[in-house]
Amino acid sequence: MRIATWNVNSLRTRIDRVEAFLDQHEIDVLAVQETKAREEQLPLMGLQARGYDVAAAGTNQWNGVAIISRVGLDDVVTGFPGQPGWAKDDGPADIESRAIGATCGGVRVWSLYIPNGRKPDDPHYAYKLEWYAALRTAAQDWLGGDAALVGDWNVCPTDDDVFDVAQFKNSTHVTPAEREAFFRFAEDGWVDTVKPHDPSYTYWDYYRQRFERDRGLRIDFVLGSPSLAGRVTGAFVDRDARDPAQGTGAPSDHAPVVVDLAD
């Protein structure tokens, strides 16, 4: 089975690229982040024609997550137990836009869009750390089976995961607290299934031709439970999907990450 994760930066704008990616790499399960659409807005016909089922969640124009699967899509859940929400203008807490879980081909898959944090002194940064801690607690219950925590984690775990750490001196993604929050998953038994096979960047900012100069970040991860990690036979970052020279219109600023599992 082949699973993948991709922050697409608008599923409607990028649907042609998503369908081409699914076809080219014969993806069985694709976790998507930043759909930037509510479920009823999504163009799903092309996916359904290819034999995929889709489960989407999202309530605002910035985030949104989805799971696209051709090997089953069961027990869909929006949000994880204890997931913190962000209440805006005293409205309802936005939980739906950041996490969706489903069982696909016997694997429990969570598509996650972890809060960006904005600035280290911003309230969203504290929210990000709170979100990490709550996810860790919930995820401890999933370690016993074949489970995958996949998506945009908005953290560069090591200096090797940043093109120039000096440029991030007063920025999120590289602070000790964020890195600790990420590495606590490894302490619990979650395995970075991609790094041994491909440690390359997964994100390049749209600004300043960062992709062309390979000045990127590694922030998209597939963490596997011990039993799932034992099934991994290979993994890679599909840089071509981020290449502005390929396809029409702008690509997402993230590349997809692909992981192969033995049956």
Added chain:
DNA sequence: ATGGTAGCAGAGCTA
């Protein structure tokens, strides 16, 4: 320190 690009929505916010 600022600004550069992209998407949604139709101005300004978010990343």
